[in-house]
Each structure stands twice: as C-alpha cells, then as structure tokens.
Amino acid sequence: MGTVYRARDEFLDREVAVKLARSAASTPDEQRETDAEAKILARLNHHSLVTLLDAGTHLSDTGTQQVYLVMELVAGPDLRERLQDGPLGARPVAQLGYDLAVGLDYMHGADVVHRDVKPANIMLFDYRGDDTRLRAKLTDFGVALIARGPQPQSGTFTGTAAYMSPEQARGETVGTASDIYSLGLVLLQCLTGVPAYPGPALESAVARLLEPPAIPATLEEGFRVLLREMTALEPQQRPSAHDVSLALYELAVAPRARHRQSPPLIPEDEAERMAAVRRYNLLDTPPDGAFDRITALAARLFSVPVAIVSVVDTDRIWFKSHHGTDVEQIDRDPGLCASAILQDDAWVVSDARADPRTLANPLVAGKFGLQFYAGVPLHTRDGHNLGTLCILDREPRDFTDADVRTLEDLAAIVMNDLELRLEGQQALSA
Known part of the structure; x- marks a missing residue:
C-alpha cells in the first residue's frame, strides 16, 4: 500500500x-x-x-x-525477520501474542478491523534495551476498515493470502473475528517456524476453506486449545481479542507460577478494573501539573528521591507523574504497583534486600538499587484500584502508621481530582 x-x-x-x-x-x-x-x-x-x-x-x-x-520509528526488526532465525519458545510467543491481543482488543473496541495481521506488520522492540522481554507493536493500517462502515464489494478480498481468514478468502463481510484468525496463524507460525498455509496466493487462500491448520500435538495443551479456537472456520466460534489476551497472559506466567508462591498479578475483577481505567482516560496523556505537584510534595514530606502516580495497565505500569525519575513505564510483571493494587491498604517494603516478596525484583536486584517501597492504591468510588501513589528510596527505612495515613491522604487528593474531572466531562457530554 x-x-x-x-x-x-x-x-x-x-x-x-x-x-x-x-x-x-x-x-x-x-x-x-x-x-x-x-x-x-x-x-x-x-x-x-x-x-x-x-x-x-x-x-x-x-x-x-x-x-x-x-x-x-520502532527500533527493532519485524517478526518476519525474526522468524527467519527459527521458531520462538512458548513463553516469548505468549508474551508477544498478549501484546498484540490487547492492541486488537483496543482497536476492536473502536470498531476498527486491521485485516492484515501478519509477521511483516508486527514490529519487535524492548523498553529497556537489554532484550529481557521483547514487546510487539502492530503497524500498517493500509487496508484497515471501520467494522460498521461500508465494506468492499462482495466477491473481492483484501489482505495477505497466507494469513487471511476464511471469510476474507471468500470475499465476504469481514469483522473483528477475522483479525483473531490471522493472529492465530501468526502465533502458530511463531511456535512451529513455518506458515500454516504456504504456497501461491490463490492456493493458500483456498486451502483454509478445505481444512483447519495443522496444530502439532507437541505444543502444550493451553496453546493447542487456544489456537484451535482462534482458527475456527466460523467467525462466531472464535474468542474475542480480550479473551485471547487473558489466555495468553496465563500461558506467559504459568511457567514461573510453578516455581514461586507469590500471589497472582491479575485481580479477580480485572475486566471491570480496566474498564474503570479507561473511564478516567488517563493512559498516555501529557504531563499534568496537578499530579506533578502531588508527587513533588510526597517526595518532600517523606524525604525520598522518587515519588510516582502510577496507572496499572493490562501489561505495563504507566507513570502519570514521576518525580525523581525519567522512566515513564515498566512491565507489569515485575512492578511493585501491580502487587499494591491487589489489596485495599498500603503495601510497604521496609527493606527490599531482606523481603522475600522483592528479592528477585529487577528494581531491587538491578542498577536502580531499590531498597524501600511504600504504595497505596488509588481507589475509585465504585471500588476499583486504578494504580498507586508510591514512594521509593535506595535506603531501607521505617514507615509508621502516621506515614501510611499521610500517603493515603495524598492518594485521596489524586482521586478527588480525577473524580472532579470525570464529573466535568460527563456534564459536558450531557
């Protein structure tokens, strides 16, 4: 295009x-x-x-x-280039697939169908530059369409033959389920190293109408079940992008869960919690002086170098305000804030070097040298935790009950400001 x-x-x-x-x-x-x-x-x-x-x-x-x-400009190769070196392991595939599924979930929520999900349209990168966890971004919307808008003339198809859905191959109306099928073929290729439907365009397009993709019995059961559902012939039998993202997250964390006793990082009300996050329209918004003043005040009150207003997204912890650090976001899995939102009171680590909850955390074991953390969740009026107001130090320290109450008061100011803004937006809409 x-x-x-x-x-x-x-x-x-x-x-x-x-x-x-x-x-x-x-x-x-x-x-x-x-x-x-x-x-x-x-x-x-x-x-x-x-x-x-x-x-x-x-x-x-x-x-x-x-x-x-x-x-x-995404500083990394595309997935097609990476697959030239051979298949990927199950956990990296689950992680990359999760990134793509949450992106598609967002797109589909905006009534946009990509129609060309394939390895060449998936860019790989990592936040920290150390290859500890590659991430994926979906690009090239040249053939995307609005799901409820006019469709191309019946009998024609648009997309890439090796990854298109059966309804695309038949030239029928295409909906969000088409992207799920294509993503399923991409994940299958990541695990096997070869396309499910190779060959010339016409033969490749027709082949998926005759038989389902071959899913090796050697793949772990979770992947086999998920890929069969994603590549179902009929669109209505496929899971939503949201359901795919949850399944892939479980596949990504399962190997580590077998070797640790720490609590899960996904709250039971995760779907409702994320709906609340979107309701406040916080993610990826510009810096805000009101929140910056609160984190600066927290840093002064507690004499700590770093204070953060965080929002826990589906797979990352995004910093709405970050006093004392230039970092804007980190992966959700190692983030202390991901643990803090699982409860309704403060989460305090007085000495991270001696606390079993944090010994393996990269912020503790890595260059940052974190030794103290205190975070209180940002409660919405309907009982969900958006993220935290937290303070960090490179030295261990005591944190009294009075300190906890002060931090909770500051977090309440953050939420009061957010509630007032939301009410103002709703009033304007009305």
Whole structure:
C-alpha cells in the first residue's frame, strides 16, 4: 500500500518513519479512500499500536496528491525477520501474542478491523534495551476498515493470502473475528517456524476453506486449545481479542507460577478494573501539573528521591507523574504497583534486600538499587484500584502508621481530582 522510509524530524531532532501511500486517486471519492489510513490511525492511541505523529498531502510536480504519514520509528526488526532465525519458545510467543491481543482488543473496541495481521506488520522492540522481554507493536493500517462502515464489494478480498481468514478468502463481510484468525496463524507460525498455509496466493487462500491448520500435538495443551479456537472456520466460534489476551497472559506466567508462591498479578475483577481505567482516560496523556505537584510534595514530606502516580495497565505500569525519575513505564510483571493494587491498604517494603516478596525484583536486584517501597492504591468510588501513589528510596527505612495515613491522604487528593474531572466531562457530554 506504500513505501516506508526512515527519516529525521529536523525540528524535534528525532528519527521517525514516513510512509508515502501509493495512490491513483483521480476523484474526490478516491482521494477520501486514500486518506482513510491517516484517519484510522489518528483515532487510535495504544502502546501496542504504532503511533501516528503527523499526516498530510504532498502535491507532486505532475499535479497529483500523495498522502504521507509520519509515525513513530520502532527500533527493532519485524517478526518476519525474526522468524527467519527459527521458531520462538512458548513463553516469548505468549508474551508477544498478549501484546498484540490487547492492541486488537483496543482497536476492536473502536470498531476498527486491521485485516492484515501478519509477521511483516508486527514490529519487535524492548523498553529497556537489554532484550529481557521483547514487546510487539502492530503497524500498517493500509487496508484497515471501520467494522460498521461500508465494506468492499462482495466477491473481492483484501489482505495477505497466507494469513487471511476464511471469510476474507471468500470475499465476504469481514469483522473483528477475522483479525483473531490471522493472529492465530501468526502465533502458530511463531511456535512451529513455518506458515500454516504456504504456497501461491490463490492456493493458500483456498486451502483454509478445505481444512483447519495443522496444530502439532507437541505444543502444550493451553496453546493447542487456544489456537484451535482462534482458527475456527466460523467467525462466531472464535474468542474475542480480550479473551485471547487473558489466555495468553496465563500461558506467559504459568511457567514461573510453578516455581514461586507469590500471589497472582491479575485481580479477580480485572475486566471491570480496566474498564474503570479507561473511564478516567488517563493512559498516555501529557504531563499534568496537578499530579506533578502531588508527587513533588510526597517526595518532600517523606524525604525520598522518587515519588510516582502510577496507572496499572493490562501489561505495563504507566507513570502519570514521576518525580525523581525519567522512566515513564515498566512491565507489569515485575512492578511493585501491580502487587499494591491487589489489596485495599498500603503495601510497604521496609527493606527490599531482606523481603522475600522483592528479592528477585529487577528494581531491587538491578542498577536502580531499590531498597524501600511504600504504595497505596488509588481507589475509585465504585471500588476499583486504578494504580498507586508510591514512594521509593535506595535506603531501607521505617514507615509508621502516621506515614501510611499521610500517603493515603495524598492518594485521596489524586482521586478527588480525577473524580472532579470525570464529573466535568460527563456534564459536558450531557
């Protein structure tokens, strides 16, 4: 659908990706179709999707218009390149699949169908640069469509033959379940190292109408069951992206769960809790002076170097305000805040070097050298924990009951501000 270039934003001095869309648009209607990808990307904002930074139209010397998209540059290979080195292990596949499933869950919630989920459209990267946990971002929305909008003419199909769903191959109406089928084929290839339906485009497209993909008996049972459900012939028999994300999370943490006695990191009300997180519209929002003043005040009151207002997302802990550190987010699994939201009172680690709950935590064992943590959950009025207000120190320390009450009061100020903002938004909508 176009050509992507590595480029430099000279004003902000950063590297970006610029996509020039190929178009033969000669009428206003055709031009609107060409503009569709920019409009789809503009309405999406999720850490598992490549972010659109800018878009516009360039008038060429011949007088034709060419759409360009400026996107974040993901510093890593795509999954197609990675699979050239062979299949991946079960846990990395579960982790990458989880990233993609939560991204698709967000997209589908916005009524957007990607229609071209394949290894070449999945970028790999890691937050810390040490390859401890590769992450995935979905890119290239050139053939995406609005699920409730007009569909292409019946009898035609759009996508990549080796990964398209049966309904795509038949040229039928395509919904969100089509992306689930394609993701299932991608995960299966990650585990086996080979595409389920290789060969020329037509033969590949037709093959899935004749028989289901071969799922090796050597795969662990959890993967076999999930992949069979994801690649069901009929769309209505496939699970939702949300259900897929939960299943993959369990597959990712299961190997470690067999070797530890720590509590699970997913609350029982996780679906409702995440709905509350989305209700307050906090994730990936710009810095906010009100919250920055609260973390600065907490740091001064307790004489600690770091204070954070955190929001616990599906697979990461995002810092709405971070006083004393430039880190903006960390993986959810090692995050102390993920443990703090599992209870209704303060979670205090006075000496992390001697506390069995934190000995293996990378913030304790790694370069940061964390030795003290105190966090209180941010309670919503309907009883969900969005995240925490927490303080950190590189020295062990005592934390009294009076200190806990002070930290809880500060957290209450954070939530009071959020509730007032939410009420204001609801009043404007009404």
